[in-house]
Each structure stands twice: as C-alpha cells, then as structure tokens.
Amino acid sequence: MVLDTGDSYVTADGRTIGGVLMEMKNITLKFGGVTAIKDISFDIREGEIRAIIGPNGAGKSSMLNVISGFYKPQEGEVWFRGAVRGPVKPFQVAQEGIARTFQNIALFEGMSVLDNIMTGRLTHMKTNMVAQAMWWGAAEKEENENREKVERIIDFLEIQAIRKTPVGRLPYGLKKRVELARALAAEPMLLLLDEPMAGMNVEEKEDMSRFILDVNDEFGTTIALIEHDMGVVMDLSDRVVVMDYGKKIGDGTPDEVRSNQAVIDAYLGVSHD
Amino acid sequence: MTGTQNQVDDLISIPALLARNVRDFGDQDAFREKEFGIWQSWTWSEVAEEIEAMALGLAGLGLAKGDHVAIIGRNRPKLYWAMVAAEKCGAIPVPLYQDAVAEEMAYVLEHCGARFVICGDQEQVDKVIECQEKVSSVEHVVYYDPRGLRKYDHSKMTSLEGMMASGRAAEASLRADLKAREAALTYDDTCVMLYTSGTTGRPKGVVLSNRNIIEASKASSEFDSLTHDEQILAYLPMAWVGDFIFSVGQSFWNGFCVNCPERAMTMYENLHEIGPTYFFAPPRYFEERITILTIRMEDAGRLKRNMFKYFMAHAREVGPDILDGKPVGGWDRFKYWLGNICVYGPLRSRAGMSHVRVAYTAGEAIGPEIFDFWRSLGINLKQLYGQTEASVFITNQPDSEVRSDTVGVPIPGVEIKIGDNGEVYYRSPGTFVEYYKNPESTASTKDPEGWVATGDAGFIEESSGHLRIIDRAKDVAKLSTGQMFAPKYVENKLKFYPNILEAVVIGAGRDHCCAMVNIDLTAVGNWAERNNIAYGSYQELAAHPQVYQTVQEHIEEVNRSVAQDEMLNGCQIHRFLVLHKQLDADDGELTRTMKVRRAVINDKFGDLVDALYDGSKEIYTETEVTYEDGRKGKITATLEIRDAAVQPVGQRMAAE
Structure with missing residues (x-):
C-alpha cells in the first residue's frame, strides 16, 4: 500500500490512521568519529503505533532522542506537523505536544505518585509561581482542573492504590506505569516510549501492552x-522500522518485517564486514 | 412461622423497600463510591431514579418476566442497582464471581440460561464472549465501563449508560408494563439466585425468595439493632450471599448507606476513610491485619514497641470484660482509658474500625487469640454461623455472650436441632426455596418439614445454649485404628500460627495423620527479610530448611495440644511437607470463598500423599498451575518430607 502524506486509512481493527505527523528525512547523527545514525528516513502517521526495533547498539535510543529534539542531527531534517523543526529547547518540545518515558526510569523518587504525575501538567499551567505557592484565585481553580485530569489518568492506569505512595518505595513495574502516567498527563500528540517493557515479567508486560x-x-x-521483546512489538505496532548498526534495514508492517531477509540476518547474527 | 407483618406493610420485595426508603429517607445517602479520588454519593431518591432508568432500559431490550440476568463485576453501586432493576422487571438477578475463569462462568450461564449479562468491564465482557461460543442462551451483553470496548461488535452489546438513556427515552411506552410487572411481585417470588461455591462437585444455584431475604434481613437487623444510620463497606464478592444480605437485604431493609471502595487494592485506605459502623470480614482478614501490625511493631522504635506490649497485655486482661459490661476495678479501668488514648484508639483508627458498633466474622473458625485481640481493643467482634441456603443467618452471638469457641444462639425465627449423626439441622423463614433445576439435591438437603442439613457436625452447649461446630460432617471420619478423625480441628490449630496460611490434614482410613502446609508469604517473608535470608519466590522460601524447622516446631506444639483431647488424640501429625505452591481457587484447590477442596487436593497431589505415607525423605513433583487469564503452566519441585514428634497417647493412658 502506497500512501501519500495526507492520506488516511482504516486498520483491520477499526482505527483510523491519519496523514503524516512526523517525518525523518535523511537523518545522520554523529558523536565525534562514531556514526550512530546513518541516512535514515521514515515517517510516523497520526494515530498509529510505530515501533523502532533493532539489536543492541543499533541506534534506536539515539533515534528516539532525535525525534524528541534532544539530539540535533548533523544532516537531515525533522518535519513535525508539516514544518521543518529548528533547534528546540526541551520545554518547547513538550509544548509542541511530545512526551516521553525513559529506558532508565526518571521520576522524582521522593515525591508521591500524584505529585510526579502533576509535574506532567506543567505545560498546561498558566498561573505564575507566586500565585501557585499561595494557592489563590486562578491558581486554585487551575490546580483543581489539572488534578481532575490527573485523577482520570490514575483511574485509566489503575494506580489508585498507590496515589499517595512515594515513588521510591514502588516496585519497578509500577514505576514504569507511573512514568507513563506522567507522560500522558501532558496530553501529548506524540508519545515516545523507550523500552516500556524492559525488565518486566509476563504479566506486567501484558498489562503494559493493554495500556499502550x-x-x-x-x-x-x-x-x-x-522495544526488545519481539512478540510484544509485532502484536502492538502498525508499522515497524528496523535498524542495525545505525542503518535502516527494514520498514513496514509486522508481517513484512518478519519476512525481510535483512532483518532475519540482523537478528540471527550474520557477520558484518 | 412465616411472619405476615411485612405483607401488611406491603414491604414484600426489594423494589418495595426502595420505594419506602425514598419516602422515609429520600435525602439520605444510600450509596457511595470513590471515583477519581473523590467520594461520590447518591441519595435514596437518586438511586430510585437510576434503578427506574435501568429497569426501563432492560425492559426495552426485551427482558421478560422470569428471565435470569447475570451480573459480573466488582462491587459498584450501578451493579447493585442493576440487580434491583432486574427484580423490578420481574426477572431474577444472578451475581457471578468476577474472578471466575471463563469455563466456570460458562457452566453457570448455561445452567441458569441467562439471556442478559451485565458486565463491569472489558475483562468480564471478554470472558462472556468466550462463553458465548458454548452457551447459546446469552443474547445481549450490557457493560458498565466502556474502556477498551469501542471496537467490539455492538450488534448484541450496549453500554449501561446507553441502555438507561434509551430506557428513559422510551419511558412513555414502557412505563405501564413495568409498573404492572412491579405490582405483580409477590413475597414468594425469587429475589436472587446465588451459586454456592461448593467444596465438592459443581456449583448449585440457590433460589432465595423475597420472603427469605427480607425475613432474614429483618430478624438479623433487629438482633443487633441496626438502623438507617449504619455505614458499611461493600468489598466482598457480589456473588457471595453475605454481600447480598449486607449490601442489598439489610441495607434496603434498614435504609443504611453502602460504600464501594475505589478498587480492591484501595480497600484498607477506603475503610479508614469511611469508618464503617457495621463490618464483616472473614477470619483471614483479621489474621492478616494482625500479621501486618505485628510486622510494623517489630520495625518500630523501642518506646512504641514497649508501650504497645504493655498496654496490649493489659487490654487482653480486661478489654473483653469491659466490652461485655462485666465488673472491672477502677485502677484497671483507668489504665485501659490511658491505653485507649495511647494505643487502642490509634490502632482502631488505622484499621478503619473507630466507629464499628458491630463486626462479624464467619465462614471458618477464628483463632482465639486473634478474636480476643480485636475484642480487647474495644471492637465488638462476633461470630455468626450461616450459609447461603439459610440467607446467611442461622446463629449469632448476642452482646455480652461473645466467645471464640461457639457461634452463638439461633437468631429469632430460626430453629436448630442436632441429628443422630451429630449433623446440625435448621429451619427458618430464610430457608431457601430450592436448588435451581436440581430437585434431587433439594430433596437430599431439605426435608418436607423444611429442616435443612448444614453438612456441619456440631453440638449445643448445655450450659449456655450456644452452638459449637466441630467440622464438616462429611470430613469427620475414622482412622484405620478406629480413632476419630476431624481434619479441620487440627488444621485450625495450625492456621492460628501467623506463619501458616493453609494446612491440609490427611488420615481418613489410614493409621496415622499427615499434613501439607502453605506458609504465609507476608509473615515468613518479613521474617526472612529481618534475618537476611534471600529468596526468589514462594517456592524457594517454602523449601528453606529454617522455614521447615519453624513449621515443624508449630506442628509439634499442635501435636502436644491435640494429645490432650481424648476424642481426637489420634489426629496428631506424624509426617508433613511444605507445599511448593499456594493453594489457589484458580486451580480449583480452594473454593472462591477460600475453603479447601479436599477431594481435588487428594487427587491432584496424590503423589505427595503417597510419599507422605511410604516413608520417603523427599519427592519430585510436577504441578499444573492456572494463571489469572486462564492459561496453564507447570511448576516442578523436589519437596522434603519430615517427621514430626508425636505424643505417645496410648502409653500415657496405660500409665495413668
């Protein structure tokens, strides 16, 4: 199926996938002499679940950091919502509607789950710090509105029981869920998940897949x-990009990717000369 | 025998009680549920409106008089209302255990022939859809939480909200029919059908009429003077008769408020927030809370720990007497008052029991120490005895006559007698109508005069008139030596140790007894943590030599105590093992109400039983386990079998 930038289609399970939301055009990223990403192009369509897979060191996390605007590629362009993206600061990325979770959980360990998720709402708060500290007038109203949004996310991710627990006391699987909650609190258009299932047992993985x-x-x-877990990726995603040694070796639906010889070689280990 | 007073008042069905509550307590809170972190409440008037809309909706979908409506989900106000709405339509609500796997569910749906199923969420909907492959009766599924269900085929599926909206929209055309159906309800129409978990065989559908539920609710409410001011927390399975009696029967009879927790996981927190005045929990719950408390106290500072020890010792001495209104000296009263400020009050508050006027426990025997612990804190914890077939209540303990070893006296309207074989029989207005589509079982349980066999062996204590239960009648057997074998008697003694969660004693028809034990992961896990013992799983901890040593000490202590009992001293445990998996309802080893299924265990762990009796030191075993989602897996283990010291009964008797 060849689609144009603005085309949309309906998936077998009834979801509508829209036009291109973000496009990577010939991205090359270097750290000194090391080329982490080499001339990669792909797009992400509105409403789809897009996976980036590849063996260790393939450049997946670097790619995610390019998408999030944290790394600026030496060559190539990142298009987001129909425009080239220039150099951006992290808060600008958040304001643009991109949120992410991290491979190594990055939460405030000493703060409660609720407070952690509330930090995700920061970009939606307009009142200034003084008014917020005094919890007065517009700030009070604003906090209540934001709290309600956060409570809906808590309900959605079924973490009511740990609402007031400090994050540091939680087991790993729950921390991952709290991180997802914080990312969701920003109401992102594009959600980036860096190995959401890493270190989880089968049951936790199933829960997380359901949430995604x-x-x-x-x-x-x-x-x-x-994501590393192939089963999970193939079940969840609409389209998959496969990377190996910084290059794109495959791109397509899970079925296409699964039967791609280059991908099979990369995973089964063929010598690279 | 059957009181006609209610009929005079026209309070002959749950919808009729609802109408009365709207009239008398219309503005008072009837139901609460915590959602999005805030308690939401509905008054009786609001509840009546919601139920009306649901009934209209159900009628609009084509629910006919006499149909069965299955209800599956966790305790939520809307699901309780759906049950009442079904009754309003002249249909029969059948609440199902929400943690049942699809296979169990299919049996019940098939058996009751439910045309409509009301599900709490996607998980339940998925199971029902799976059942529909086999069960053809289910025509329409109604769901409450729409999450994840948008993409499902909606030709035979509606959201509860949608159903209520279309019910309201079609009110004009449905109203007259619905009113006629409600008016046609009689005292002897079926109020609810509940499936018993059944320690043997397939579950049976117990048909309870309006008369059963209302008379039982009335008598039990009067027994403990319940009023419309009570607050209860509805957290036990909706399919269990107790929850139906407390959250629907007694609540609608008295007009008191039912609070639903946010999730099962938040129950402790919600209990603390609500502070119910009337509370029920199985013995396991009271044990668990003490286990947690003990662990906390072990981790606390010296001052707190000493204060706790000192005042708890005092409470154990005088607390129950103060509660029973017996004479207690002034100095002791002062010390209890002080202890109440420093220790008992805070403990009660933490446990969410500050406002409890009456608390019940039932279902299993409760350890005397556990029972006394709660009573010494000033909580009026009582034991009651009942079963589904009796609409719960058979006996209950009157205030000031509370003891850990009896289950009390018959509540008004209930008669009891002891059969020749020691089995307890009862007859009451709460006695069930029949087992649905099962006349043989009905006939073998209930005789033409209305006496029902409980299946429990017991006796009435001459001095107090209280009933005492020994064991399940069918479990009481004889050893090959001719001595009496009552497994539960020994198991209960074992389970009173915090380290032991579950125990199964074997010995019927053999010359001595052996036991299989489950350790309590909370208690033993904490012990392991404090002693720097690393473990990766239940299985690993259970096989630890020191754990075995501890269990052995407990068993030997129990043996010493059992040896004292002249009738049952043959039940001492000679050999034992600690099981490699926790007994689980999903694997069929326990019932959904956590009772041991002996036949299943004897069959499934047959190799272990053989090893216990053939003298081997260890045994390799493979066991199939079922995961939460119904898939199966296998665990393997090599279990150690140990001998426990037994008291030489025969010799001592000879020496005497």
Whole structure:
C-alpha cells in the first residue's frame, strides 16, 4: 500500500490512521568519529503505533532522542506537523505536544505518585509561581482542573492504590506505569516510549501492552516505541522500522518485517564486514 | 412461622423497600463510591431514579418476566442497582464471581440460561464472549465501563449508560408494563439466585425468595439493632450471599448507606476513610491485619514497641470484660482509658474500625487469640454461623455472650436441632426455596418439614445454649485404628500460627495423620527479610530448611495440644511437607470463598500423599498451575518430607 502524506486509512481493527505527523528525512547523527545514525528516513502517521526495533547498539535510543529534539542531527531534517523543526529547547518540545518515558526510569523518587504525575501538567499551567505557592484565585481553580485530569489518568492506569505512595518505595513495574502516567498527563500528540517493557515479567508486560493499546485507542495518541521483546512489538505496532548498526534495514508492517531477509540476518547474527 | 407483618406493610420485595426508603429517607445517602479520588454519593431518591432508568432500559431490550440476568463485576453501586432493576422487571438477578475463569462462568450461564449479562468491564465482557461460543442462551451483553470496548461488535452489546438513556427515552411506552410487572411481585417470588461455591462437585444455584431475604434481613437487623444510620463497606464478592444480605437485604431493609471502595487494592485506605459502623470480614482478614501490625511493631522504635506490649497485655486482661459490661476495678479501668488514648484508639483508627458498633466474622473458625485481640481493643467482634441456603443467618452471638469457641444462639425465627449423626439441622423463614433445576439435591438437603442439613457436625452447649461446630460432617471420619478423625480441628490449630496460611490434614482410613502446609508469604517473608535470608519466590522460601524447622516446631506444639483431647488424640501429625505452591481457587484447590477442596487436593497431589505415607525423605513433583487469564503452566519441585514428634497417647493412658 502506497500512501501519500495526507492520506488516511482504516486498520483491520477499526482505527483510523491519519496523514503524516512526523517525518525523518535523511537523518545522520554523529558523536565525534562514531556514526550512530546513518541516512535514515521514515515517517510516523497520526494515530498509529510505530515501533523502532533493532539489536543492541543499533541506534534506536539515539533515534528516539532525535525525534524528541534532544539530539540535533548533523544532516537531515525533522518535519513535525508539516514544518521543518529548528533547534528546540526541551520545554518547547513538550509544548509542541511530545512526551516521553525513559529506558532508565526518571521520576522524582521522593515525591508521591500524584505529585510526579502533576509535574506532567506543567505545560498546561498558566498561573505564575507566586500565585501557585499561595494557592489563590486562578491558581486554585487551575490546580483543581489539572488534578481532575490527573485523577482520570490514575483511574485509566489503575494506580489508585498507590496515589499517595512515594515513588521510591514502588516496585519497578509500577514505576514504569507511573512514568507513563506522567507522560500522558501532558496530553501529548506524540508519545515516545523507550523500552516500556524492559525488565518486566509476563504479566506486567501484558498489562503494559493493554495500556499502550488503550492509550492509543481512547485518546488517539500517536505512539512511537522502542522495544526488545519481539512478540510484544509485532502484536502492538502498525508499522515497524528496523535498524542495525545505525542503518535502516527494514520498514513496514509486522508481517513484512518478519519476512525481510535483512532483518532475519540482523537478528540471527550474520557477520558484518 | 412465616411472619405476615411485612405483607401488611406491603414491604414484600426489594423494589418495595426502595420505594419506602425514598419516602422515609429520600435525602439520605444510600450509596457511595470513590471515583477519581473523590467520594461520590447518591441519595435514596437518586438511586430510585437510576434503578427506574435501568429497569426501563432492560425492559426495552426485551427482558421478560422470569428471565435470569447475570451480573459480573466488582462491587459498584450501578451493579447493585442493576440487580434491583432486574427484580423490578420481574426477572431474577444472578451475581457471578468476577474472578471466575471463563469455563466456570460458562457452566453457570448455561445452567441458569441467562439471556442478559451485565458486565463491569472489558475483562468480564471478554470472558462472556468466550462463553458465548458454548452457551447459546446469552443474547445481549450490557457493560458498565466502556474502556477498551469501542471496537467490539455492538450488534448484541450496549453500554449501561446507553441502555438507561434509551430506557428513559422510551419511558412513555414502557412505563405501564413495568409498573404492572412491579405490582405483580409477590413475597414468594425469587429475589436472587446465588451459586454456592461448593467444596465438592459443581456449583448449585440457590433460589432465595423475597420472603427469605427480607425475613432474614429483618430478624438479623433487629438482633443487633441496626438502623438507617449504619455505614458499611461493600468489598466482598457480589456473588457471595453475605454481600447480598449486607449490601442489598439489610441495607434496603434498614435504609443504611453502602460504600464501594475505589478498587480492591484501595480497600484498607477506603475503610479508614469511611469508618464503617457495621463490618464483616472473614477470619483471614483479621489474621492478616494482625500479621501486618505485628510486622510494623517489630520495625518500630523501642518506646512504641514497649508501650504497645504493655498496654496490649493489659487490654487482653480486661478489654473483653469491659466490652461485655462485666465488673472491672477502677485502677484497671483507668489504665485501659490511658491505653485507649495511647494505643487502642490509634490502632482502631488505622484499621478503619473507630466507629464499628458491630463486626462479624464467619465462614471458618477464628483463632482465639486473634478474636480476643480485636475484642480487647474495644471492637465488638462476633461470630455468626450461616450459609447461603439459610440467607446467611442461622446463629449469632448476642452482646455480652461473645466467645471464640461457639457461634452463638439461633437468631429469632430460626430453629436448630442436632441429628443422630451429630449433623446440625435448621429451619427458618430464610430457608431457601430450592436448588435451581436440581430437585434431587433439594430433596437430599431439605426435608418436607423444611429442616435443612448444614453438612456441619456440631453440638449445643448445655450450659449456655450456644452452638459449637466441630467440622464438616462429611470430613469427620475414622482412622484405620478406629480413632476419630476431624481434619479441620487440627488444621485450625495450625492456621492460628501467623506463619501458616493453609494446612491440609490427611488420615481418613489410614493409621496415622499427615499434613501439607502453605506458609504465609507476608509473615515468613518479613521474617526472612529481618534475618537476611534471600529468596526468589514462594517456592524457594517454602523449601528453606529454617522455614521447615519453624513449621515443624508449630506442628509439634499442635501435636502436644491435640494429645490432650481424648476424642481426637489420634489426629496428631506424624509426617508433613511444605507445599511448593499456594493453594489457589484458580486451580480449583480452594473454593472462591477460600475453603479447601479436599477431594481435588487428594487427587491432584496424590503423589505427595503417597510419599507422605511410604516413608520417603523427599519427592519430585510436577504441578499444573492456572494463571489469572486462564492459561496453564507447570511448576516442578523436589519437596522434603519430615517427621514430626508425636505424643505417645496410648502409653500415657496405660500409665495413668
């Protein structure tokens, strides 16, 4: 199926995938003499779940950091919502509607789950710090509105029981869920997940998969994720980009990717000369 | 025998009670549920409106008089209302255990022939859809939480909201029919059908009429003077008769408020917030809370720990007497008052029991120490005895006559007698109508005069008139030596140790007894943590030599105590093992109400039983386990079998 930038289609399970939301054009990223990403192009469509896979050191996390604007590629362009993106500061990325989770959990360990998720709402708060500290007037109203949004996310991710627990006391699987909650609190258009299932047992993985599908379905959030667990990736995603040694070796639906010889070689280990 | 007073008042069905509550307590809170972190409440008037809309909706979907409506989900106000709405339509609500796997669910749906199923969320909907492959009766599924269900085929599926909206829209055309159906309800129409978990065989559908539920609710409410001011927390499975009696029967009879927790996981927190005045929990719950408390106190500072020890010792001495209104000296009263400020009050508050006027426990025997602990804190914890077939209540303990070893006296309207074989029989207005589509079982349980066999062996204590239960009648057997074998008697003694969660004693028809034990992961896990013992799983911890040593000490102590009992001293445990997996309802080893299924265990762990009796030191075993989603897996283990010291009963008797 060849689609144009503005085309949309309906998936077998009834979701509508829209036009191109973000496009990578000939991205090359170097750290000194090391080329982490070499001339990669692909796009992410509105409403889809897009996976980036590849063996260790393939450049997946670097790619995610390019998407999030944290790394600036030496060559190539990042197009977001129909325009080339210039150099951006992290808060600008958040304001543009991109949120992410991290491979190594990056939460405020000493703060409660609720407070952690509330930090995700920062970009939606307009009142100044003094008014917020005094909790007065517009600030009070604003906090209540934001709290309600956060409570809906807590309900959505089924973490009511740990609402007031300090994050540092939680087991790993729950921390991952709190991180997802914080990213969702920003109400992103594009959600980036860096190995959302790493270190989880089968049951936790199933829960997390369900949440990812539900987020995509209920909120229509576009999701780009990196994941090692092949089963999970193939089940979840609409399209998959496969990277190996910084190059794109495959791109397409899970079925196409699965039967791609270059991908099979990369995973089974063919010598690279 | 059957009181006609209610009929005079026209309070002959749950919808009729609802109408009365709207009239008398219309503005008072009837239901609450915590959602999005805030308690939402509905008054009786609001509840009546919602139920009306649901009934209209159900009628609009084509629910006919006499249909069965299955209800599956966790405790949520809307699901309780759906049950009442079904009754309003002249249909029969059938609440199902929400943690049942699809296979169990299919049996019940098939058996009751439910045309409509009301599900709490996607998980339940998925199971029902799976059942529909086999069960053809289910025509329409109604769901409450729409999450994840948008993409499902909606030709035979509606959201509860949608159903209520279309019900309201079609009110004009449905109203007259609905009113006629409600008016046609009689005292002897079925109020609810509940499936018993059944320690043997397939579940049976117990048909309870309006008369059963209302008379039982009335008598039990009067027994403990419940009023419309009570607050209860509805957290036990909706399919269990107790929850139906407390959250629907007694709540609608008295007009008191039912609070639903946010999720099962938040129950402790919600309990603390609500502070119910009337509370029920199985013995396991009271044990668990003490286990947690003990662990906390072990981790606390010296001052706190000493204060706790000192005042708890005092409470154990005088607390129950103060509660029972017996004479207690002035100095002791002062010390109890002081202890109440420093220790008992805060403990009660933490446990969410500050306002409890009456608390019940039932279902299993409760350890005397556990029972006394709660009573010494000033909590009026009582034991009651009942079963689904009796609409719960058979006996209950009157205030000031509360003891850990009896289950109390018959509540008004209930008669009890002891059969020749020691089995307890009862007859009451709450006695069930029949087992649905099962006349043989009905006939073998209930005789033509209305006496029902409980299946429990017990006796009435001469001095107090209280009933005492020994064991399940069918479990009481004989050893090959001719001595009496009552497994539960020994198991309960074992389970009173915090380290032991579950125990199964074997010995019927053999010359001595052996036991299989489950350790309590909370208690033993904490012990392991404090002693720097690393473990990766339940299985690993259970096989630890020191854990075995501890269990052995407990068993030997129990043996010493069992040896004292002349009737049951043959039940001492000679050999034991600690099981490699926790007994689980999903694997069929326990019932959904956490009772041991002996036949299943004897069959499934047959190799272990053989090893216990053939003298081997260890045994390799493979066991199939079922995961939460119904898939199966396998665990393997090599279990150690140990001998426990037994008291030489025969010799001592000879020496005497």
